[in-house]
Amino acid sequence: MTNASLISLAALAVALSIAGPVAAQDASPIVSDRTSDNAEFDESLASEQIIVTGTRRTDRTVTESAVPVDVFTAQDLATQPSPNLQTIIKNLVPSFNQQRNAGADGTAFVRPPTLRGLPPDQILVLINGKRMHRSALVQVAGDDLSTGSQGPDLSQIPSVALGRVEVLRDGAAAQYGSDAIAGVINLGLRQDADGIELNARYGQSYEGDGEDIQISGNIGLALGEGFLNISGEYVDQSLFNRAIDRPDSAALRELGIDVPFPPTRYGQPEQDAYRVVVNSAVPFGDMNELYFFGNYGYADSEVDFNYRRPVAVTVPGAVPFPGQPQRPDQTFGKSVGTIYLDPIPGLLTAGGAPVYDAGGATFEASAFFPDGFVPLFMSTNEDVYGVIGVRGETDFGMLFDLSAATGQDRIRYTMNETLNPSLGPTSPTDFYLGSLTQQETNFNLDVSYPLEVGFASALNIAGGLEFRRETYKVGLGDPESYAIGPYATQTVQRADGTRFQATAGVGANGFPGYGPDSVADGSRNSYSAYVDVEADIVEAFTLGVAGRYDHFSDFGDTVNGKISARYAFSDAIALRGAASTGFRAPTPGQSFTSNVQTGFPNGSTVPVATATVTPGSVTGEYFGSQPLSPEKSTSFSGGVVLTPMPTLTFTIDYYNIEVRDRIAITSPFQVSAADQAALSALGVANAFDLGQVNYFTNGFETRTQGVDAVLTHRVMTGFGTFNSSLAVNYNNTEVTGISRPEAISGQRAANIEGLTPDFRGVLSTNWTYDAVYVTGRLNYYGEYTSYNAVPPPAGTPDLTTQSFGAELSFDLEAGITLQDRFRIAVGAENLFDNYPDRELRNIYPATGAQASGRLYNDASPLGYLGGFWYVRVGMDL
Structure with a gap:
């Protein structure tokens, strides 16, 4: 933790006397009215807030829930420093985290979050209670917490479209199906039937980069007794950079080579994006309605890859770790080797290949890029989703909901300012690399009926049927993007x-395109049935039981169950708890990804193909693969709810989540000449080109334990209302078993346990007085540890492991509403410009950074943007 940590704490003490968490007043509609376990109070009491996630009952409130649920309103989302929904949830839910992953291929654009230290595909995301489709990106280049995962892309939904967000912090696969292991996020769309809202936001970092412009709006229209609500957002996000010079580039400038400064920019990608969300419902008959909702998103993004040198250069060596001696001088070779163009007439190798003249004409990449080059990696992401359905109530009181949904996420990659070295002087410098597509179609029927059986409440009996079809595709790139050209060897x-x-x-160079061996088009079907019953057995005791059966066409059946209970000793104190089993089906991307990349590993002089093959392929089975089975979980939670007065609530919940058969990508298997011959005999077309093989497999187990504690308090005085909340999360994940050693390295196992801080806390307070408000928020992130290799035995010097200190940031915002319709707010995220600890491993004294110019580790939950100021204006018509 650096730069004004003590000032932050001192300022917090002052700010707490004048500011507070987001809480709405009629005169200040920009301020939130969020209420929940993890929320501030609005004018209504928390006990009056009805929830729809984690229960099938229609009368269950936040504090009456047997499992912890957070509820956040539209105003709460609107007053966060960032417009990105994923970042907003990170600010609101302490157990939700995300990392930067700058320059990590597609992961730089689709940032994978974690909930309770578990990867994004163990978080179920719903929109209006319906399952959201996954992103097309399988996180093969992500951090060790999320490698191999494939979850939804929350950034596709603009926060202006949301009326509320509910976060269920409990396992719920028995209620909602696959993926709901860590929890459930339910995005409730706005239902305004009138009014126009317009917003604009401008901000940039204290360093003067990272300019961020957001324009958004919402319009509500009446459709008879129904509504049509339309939201839109445009985001223009500029790149920010926190890398400095590289040791090789400084030496190259001394040779007269005009290397950009810095050579490679690490931080936030550039992005232009627009997104539209529609939500509509029209009543018909006495108790029924037809509804439709959906979204369309489009984003162009780009990020730098590493700088490529035009010539070799020697620089003073790095210091591997503080206190260690500096390494000898190090030579950085030129990034693209010399191509020899003149074959010697009549001279061939034993294999019939031409022999080239070392003294003849040559080609260098510097012919295209005299000062070296930085490949520019670009992504175009299109996301579309739509749901249509009918819901209502029958004459005998049964509620029903019949719906159909379809969604698609497509990512197209291009690479500019680079070349295919094996094509020599005929290589283009711009490439279309191919596409990734995820498609999902769902048909769903839900019913529920309140049956009077003599309990304190009706026995709510709910059930449902579901059909899903999921498809994953990999599309072909330009031939030049993947070609093995004549100069490869x-x-x-x-x-x-x-x-x-x-x-x-x-x-x-940088990202070979998807070739014929990488093209994929695989689908699977699943059928599900569930039952969920819940009732107040007596006035003080609530009991719920749920069970679900799922059949998947690729791996078979799974049955899961859940039991939950709550006992209220009084209106002021209650106990709650739940136990459940769950599962996560292998994603289509994990099941059907087939990719071949060709390179020269370990000094090889011939091209070697590294193939990621499907688990059921001939090649995969030859190297021991088995069909993927679902990840299985067992979850327990228990807690206390204290409401000693209407303005004070405290909850504390313990959770324990065991996940078995977790899916990972294996380490590469080396393919020998004998293996090539055997694979060829089995009919593998490219067997003699293969050098390495890996695949997805079930391979390890984890146990995650933790505690969530939330305190909310409201004080009304003659000089305004103060609303405060403190949310703290303790989370610890342990790798408890490895059934396939090749599935998870010792380094990744250590990072799964160490990269997420054990402690996270958010302290916020808000002061409102008439049309004015001030909000302050302190974010605390505990220590975390990054491993660059397998931890050495005890007593052995460890030069690859670094522990990073706790991190603090303070956010402050002040706003005013004028004439009940014009809103102005100014604020700062990370007000005191704090940065995480710097990297200490492999630092070059000449620059003070790593070879890439990086200063900070991507694992920092605080991030390394530094301070960011913004102005937001809005108007209601």
């Missing part, structure tokens, strides 16, 4: 008759 002869081997990279 060359035999070159010197004037004295001696020979050597020269190699050139294959495919677009």
Whole structure:
């Protein structure tokens, strides 16, 4: 923790006397009226807030729930420093985290969150109670917490479209199906039938970069007795950079090479995006309505890859770790080797390949890029989702909801300012790399009936049926983007008759395109049935039981159950708890990804194909793969709810989540000549090109334990209302078993346990007086540890592991509403410009950074943007 941590704490003490968490007043509609376990009070009491997540009853409130549920309103989302929904939830829910992952291929654009330290595909996301489709990106380049996962992309939904967000912090696969292991996020869309809301926001970092412009709006229209609500958002996000110079680039400038400064920018990608959300419902008959909702999102994003050198250069070596001696001088070779263009007439190798003249004409990448180059990786993401249904109540009191949903996420990659070295002087410099597509179709029927059986409440009996079809596709790139050109491997002869081997990279340098061996188009179907019953057995005791059966066409059946209970000793104190089993079905991307990348690993002089194959393929089975089975979980939770007065609530909940058969990508298997021959005999077309093989497999187990504690308080005085909340999360994940050692390295196992801070806390307070408000928020992130290798035995010097200190940031916002319709707010995120601890591993004294120019670790939950100021204006018509 650096730069004014003590000032932050001192300022907090002052701010707490004048500011508070987001809480709405009629005169200040920009301020939140969120209420929940983890929320401030509005004018209504928390006990009056009806929830729809985690229960099938229609009369259950936040504090009456047997499991912890947080509820956040539209105003609560609107007053966060960031417009990105994923970042907003991170600010509101202490157990929800995300990392930066700058420059990590597609992960830089689709940032994977974690909930309770568990990956994004163990978080179920709903929109209006209906399952949201996944992103097309399988996180093969992500951090060790999320590698191999495939979850939804929350950034596709603009916060202006949301009327409320409910976060269920409990396992719920028995109620909602696959993925609901860590919890459930339910995004409730706005239902305004009139009014126009317009918003604009401008901000930038204290460093002067990272300019962020957001324009959003919402309009509500009446459709008879129904409504049509339309929301839109445009985001223009500029790049911010927190890298500095590289040791090789500084030396290259001394040679007269005009290397950009800094050579590679690490931070926030550039992005232009627009998103539209529609929500509509029209009543018909006495008790029924037809509804429709959906979204369309489009985003163009780009990020730098590493700088490529035009020539070799030698620099002073790095210091591996503080207190260790500096390494000897290090030579950074030129990034793209020399291509020899002139074959010697009539001279061939034993294999019939031409022999090239070392003294003849040559080609260098510097012919295209004299000062070196930085490949520019770009993504175009289109996301579309739609649901249509009918719901209502029968004459005998049964509620029903019949719906159909379809969704698609498509990502297209391009790479500019690079080349395919194996094509030599004929290489293009711009490439279309191919596409990823995730498609989902759901048909769903839900019914519920309140049956009077003599309990303190009706016995709510709910049930449902569901059909899902999921498809995953990988689309072909330009041939030049993946081609193994004529100069991939060359035999070159010197004037004295001696020979050597020269190699050139294959495919677009930085990210080879998807070739014919990578194209995929796989689908699966699933059928589900569930039952869920709940009742107040006596006035003080609530009991719920749920069970679900799922059949998947690719791996078979799974049955899961859940029991939950709540006992109220009085209006002021209650106990609650739940136990459940759950599962996460292998995602289509994990089941059907087939990708071949060609390179020169470990000094090889011939191109080696590294293939990610499907678990059921001939090649995969030859190397021991088995069909993927679902991840299985067992969850327990229990807690206390204290409401000693209407303005004070305290909850504390313990949770324990065991996940078995977790899915991971194996380490590469080396393919020998004998393996190639055997695979060829089995009919594998490209067997003799294979050098390495990996695949997705079930391979390890984890146990996650933790505690959530939330305190909310409201004080009304003659000089305004103060609303305060304190939310604290303790979370610890342990790798408890490894059934396939090749599925998870010791390094990844250590990072799963160490990269997420054990402690996270959010202290917020808000002061409102008539049309004015001030909000302050202190974010605390505990220590975390990053491992760059397998931890060494005890007593052995560890030069690859670094522990990072706790991190603090303070957010402050002040706003006013004028004439009941014009809103103005100014604020700062990370007001005191705090940064995480710097990297200490492999630092070059000449620059004070790593070889890439990076200063900070991507695992920092605080991030390394530093301070960010913004102005927001709005108007209601």
